[in-house]
Structures are given as C-alpha cells and as structure tokens.
Amino acid sequence: MTAEGVVLRASRAGYAVQVEALVVHCTVKGNLTKDFEYTMGPTGARRVLRARRHIARDTLAVGDRVRVEMGPKGHGVILEVLPRTSRFSRAGFRGHEHTVVCNLDLIAIVFACAHPNPDLWKLDRFLVAAEAEGLRPVIVANKVDLAPPDPFVEYTGLDYVTIATSARTGIGIARLLDVLAGRISAFVGPSGVGKSSLLNALEPGLELRTADVGHVTHKGRHTTTSAQLIALRHGGWVADTPGLRQFDLLNLAPEEIADCFPEFRRVEERCRFDDCIHVAEPGCAIKAALDRDEISRRRYESYLALLA
Ligand SMILES: Nc1nc2c(ncn2[C@@H]2O[C@H](COP(=O)(O)OP(=O)(O)O)[C@@H](O)[C@H]2O)c(=O)[nH]1
Ligand SMILES: [Mg+2]
Ligand SMILES: [Zn+2]
Structure with a gap:
C-alpha cells in the first residue's frame, strides 16, 4: 500500500x-x-x-x-x-547551497500593536524578503489587547492578509489557525513581539526556537541545528529552522526590489524607461502616482531606504 x-x-x-x-x-x-x-x-x-x-x-x-x-x-x-x-x-x-525547507508557502510576519510599537520600515523589509522568495506573507498584528491594530490598516489596503491577534486573550487565534491549515508556514519577526507566545497559543506545549533563542544548548532547549516541521493539530505545519531566523533580504537588484512592492507592480509598466528605478528618471509613473497620492509616501520612502 x-x-x-x-x-x-x-x-x-x-x-x-x-x-x-x-x-x-x-x-x-x-x-x-x-x-x-x-x-x-x-x-x-x-x-x-x-x-x-x-x-x-x-x-x-x-x-x-x-x-x-x-x-x-x-x-x-x-x-x-x-x-x-x-x-x-x-x-x-x-x-x-543547502535546502533548508521545501514547499514553504506562507510566512507569518509577526509584529506587536504595542510593546514594542510596530516598526513599519522593518515590516516592509520582511514583506520584501517574503515577496522576493515567492512566499505568501501574512501579517500578524499581535498584542491587540494592548492597542488597536491601526498602524496595520495600510497593509490591508495593499491586499495583504492581516490578522489581529492576542496570544494573551486568544483573539484572532482561530482565524490564524484557519490560515495556517494545510500549509507549511514559518514565523518571523523581531524579538519581543510574541512569536513564542503565539505558537504556544496555536498549539499548547509547542515552543520553537523560532526567533531569538540562538544556539542555546542547555535547559532542555533543542540542540539540533537542522530544520524540522511541527504538525499542528488543526492542520498545517510550522517550520522550525535556524536558517529562517535570519530571514532577510538577499542581494536584490533595484528592479527586483520595486517588484516586491505590490502597489508598484501595477504602475511601473507605465514608466517611460524599462529599467526605471523610480528615483530621478523622467516620465516615472511611480513618482506621478505619488504626486496623486495613489502610492503611500511612507512606503515609497521605505523603498528608497531599501535601495540605499
Ligand atoms: N499583552 C500581551 N502580551 C503578550 C502577547 N504575546 C506575548 N506577550 C508578551 O510579550 C513578551 C514577549 O513574548 P515572546 O513570545 O517571548 O516574544 P518573541 O520574542 O517574539 O518570541 C512576553 O512577556 C509575553 O508574555 C499578547 O498578545 N498580549
Ligand atoms: Mg521567542
Ligand atoms: Zn519609474
């Protein structure tokens, strides 16, 4: 059989x-x-x-x-x-080159609504890294018990799935489980935002190395440095891999960075020059869209920061 x-x-x-x-x-x-x-x-x-x-x-x-x-x-x-x-x-x-994990299809990018306050420039970096890898990003706005998820509204407008959660009260956990079901996902984000707490809320008893633990070899932590998948009872798998801790931008060319901003992709085909990087070129459709407030200036500045 x-x-x-x-x-x-x-x-x-x-x-x-x-x-x-x-x-x-x-x-x-x-x-x-x-x-x-x-x-x-x-x-x-x-x-x-x-x-x-x-x-x-x-x-x-x-x-x-x-x-x-x-x-x-x-x-x-x-x-x-x-x-x-x-x-x-x-x-x-x-x-x-070493394959860390195959068939990963979802990156849960976790930030807190407060404590620490969300650093949207850092969130943009994670989004670009996920887009560049061809992985579907889902934004998790945790600690919604402490503050409303208002800073994340602009991402909903960009068609990113955003889930407000509280690992403390359980808000949003059912929805997050739904999104993870049937998929292989990984949790990334800065330290202190509640990744470990969320994983424990998703699957009690589960404590992954995900973010900030480092190669700790005492106190019963995992000592292995190889990747593994943890099966969730509600379906789906969470990847626990040391390589993903450094999940960040690879060396991307300027044109590739622009392609990782979904709101640019729709517009940039109207730029006069094919290789326009939307900084100082004449006939740039991105800059025109900025002037009409169709693209957020903050996101554009985020893009410029990534070019630098
Ligand atoms: N109020 C509140 N605190 C949380 C929440 N999730 C995590 N925390 C707290 O935030 C701190 C960092 O959480 P942790 O899971 O270690 O974050 P990590 O570094 O991303 O793994 C801990 O003190 C948690 O108790 C939440 O949803 N609400
Ligand atoms: Mg942690
Ligand atoms: Zn342009």
Missing part, C-alpha cells in the same frame, strides 16, 4: 514522514539517491528536469511531499518525491 506524506525531519537514520495522522519512519528507495534539477512548469510548479546519479544531501529535504510504501511497525520506504513548489535555501557548508 502506498500513501502520500510530508517529510517532518531528516537525519542520518532516515526520515520522519507524516502520513495522515501517523509519523512513519522511512528509508529511501535506492534509486532515489540522486540530484534533481528543477525548472518552472507552465503551472508555476517546479518539475524535475533531469536527474543526475549522485548522492547529495539535497535529494530530500524537510517539507518534501513524498509517496511512501507503508511497511509494518510504523516503518516505510520513500518511493518518490513530488514536485516542489518552493525551495528555501541558504549557503551551507563550504559554500554549497
């Missing part, structure tokens, strides 16, 4: 794969140990282009959706890796 599952953890001993409600301990069918190269298919999903026979640590990664031959006693064999929709990688050992 075969079934589909999601790789939760990888180790030398094998893979922990969630198949429905079970965690199955899997080895890998011999001929799967090869490198995959991917290309974008017509639907946007990545397809395997060519497989080279060469054992690489990236053959299978946390988040991969796999087909498993179910065996006895909670064991199984991975027969096939399904096409990846995204691949979050970082420079790894000796400069090799």
Whole structure:
C-alpha cells in the first residue's frame, strides 16, 4: 500500500514522514539517491528536469511531499518525491547551497500593536524578503489587547492578509489557525513581539526556537541545528529552522526590489524607461502616482531606504 506524506525531519537514520495522522519512519528507495534539477512548469510548479546519479544531501529535504510504501511497525520506504513548489535555501557548508525547507508557502510576519510599537520600515523589509522568495506573507498584528491594530490598516489596503491577534486573550487565534491549515508556514519577526507566545497559543506545549533563542544548548532547549516541521493539530505545519531566523533580504537588484512592492507592480509598466528605478528618471509613473497620492509616501520612502 502506498500513501502520500510530508517529510517532518531528516537525519542520518532516515526520515520522519507524516502520513495522515501517523509519523512513519522511512528509508529511501535506492534509486532515489540522486540530484534533481528543477525548472518552472507552465503551472508555476517546479518539475524535475533531469536527474543526475549522485548522492547529495539535497535529494530530500524537510517539507518534501513524498509517496511512501507503508511497511509494518510504523516503518516505510520513500518511493518518490513530488514536485516542489518552493525551495528555501541558504549557503551551507563550504559554500554549497543547502535546502533548508521545501514547499514553504506562507510566512507569518509577526509584529506587536504595542510593546514594542510596530516598526513599519522593518515590516516592509520582511514583506520584501517574503515577496522576493515567492512566499505568501501574512501579517500578524499581535498584542491587540494592548492597542488597536491601526498602524496595520495600510497593509490591508495593499491586499495583504492581516490578522489581529492576542496570544494573551486568544483573539484572532482561530482565524490564524484557519490560515495556517494545510500549509507549511514559518514565523518571523523581531524579538519581543510574541512569536513564542503565539505558537504556544496555536498549539499548547509547542515552543520553537523560532526567533531569538540562538544556539542555546542547555535547559532542555533543542540542540539540533537542522530544520524540522511541527504538525499542528488543526492542520498545517510550522517550520522550525535556524536558517529562517535570519530571514532577510538577499542581494536584490533595484528592479527586483520595486517588484516586491505590490502597489508598484501595477504602475511601473507605465514608466517611460524599462529599467526605471523610480528615483530621478523622467516620465516615472511611480513618482506621478505619488504626486496623486495613489502610492503611500511612507512606503515609497521605505523603498528608497531599501535601495540605499
Ligand atoms: N499583552 C500581551 N502580551 C503578550 C502577547 N504575546 C506575548 N506577550 C508578551 O510579550 C513578551 C514577549 O513574548 P515572546 O513570545 O517571548 O516574544 P518573541 O520574542 O517574539 O518570541 C512576553 O512577556 C509575553 O508574555 C499578547 O498578545 N498580549
Ligand atoms: Mg521567542
Ligand atoms: Zn519609474
């Protein structure tokens, strides 16, 4: 019997794969140990282009959706890796690119309504980083018990999903669970905004390393530095990965930064020059939209700060 599952953890001993409600301990069918190269298919999903026979640590990664031959006693064999929709990688050992987590599809960017007050310029950086990685950002405005989520209203106007929550009172937690269900997500944001508290509110007993803990190896903290997915009882998985702690801008070219502002994307095709970076060029549609108050000056200044 075969079934589909999601790789939760990888180790030398094998893979922990969630198949429905079970965690199955899997080895890998011999001929799967090869490198995959991917290309974008017509639907946007990545397809395997060519497989080279060469054992690489990236053959299978946390988040991969796999087909498993179910065996006895909670064991199984991975027969096939399904096409990846995204691949979050970082420079790894000796400069090799290392896949941290696959199929991540949602980044929950957490800020507080107060204590600390939201730094919208920092929020813009996180949004641009998520857009640049092709990951769907969801803004979580936590600590709504302390102050209204007014500063976040401008993002709702940009069509970003914004959820006001309180890890303390439970406001918004059900809605957040709904958004996370069926998806692989990661929580990012500055320290002190309530990421750990939120994760515990989502799944009591869950305390991830997510943000600020660092490589603490005492007091019973996780000591592993590899990625894992934590299954939520209400559905979906939260990625707990050290690499995501530094989730930030890679080296983006100016044109790429502009593309990460959704309100610019609609307008910039009307700029006179194709390579306009919307600073001092004549015939710039972005600057014209600014003059008509159709683009927020604060967001534009945020863009300029990212260019610098
Ligand atoms: N009033 C209030 N305090 C919160 C809320 N969420 C977290 N906190 C408090 O904010 C502080 C930082 O929370 P923590 O979860 O450690 O933040 P992290 O650094 O983002 O993981 C702690 O003192 C929490 O008790 C909330 O929704 N409302
Ligand atoms: Mg924390
Ligand atoms: Zn322009």
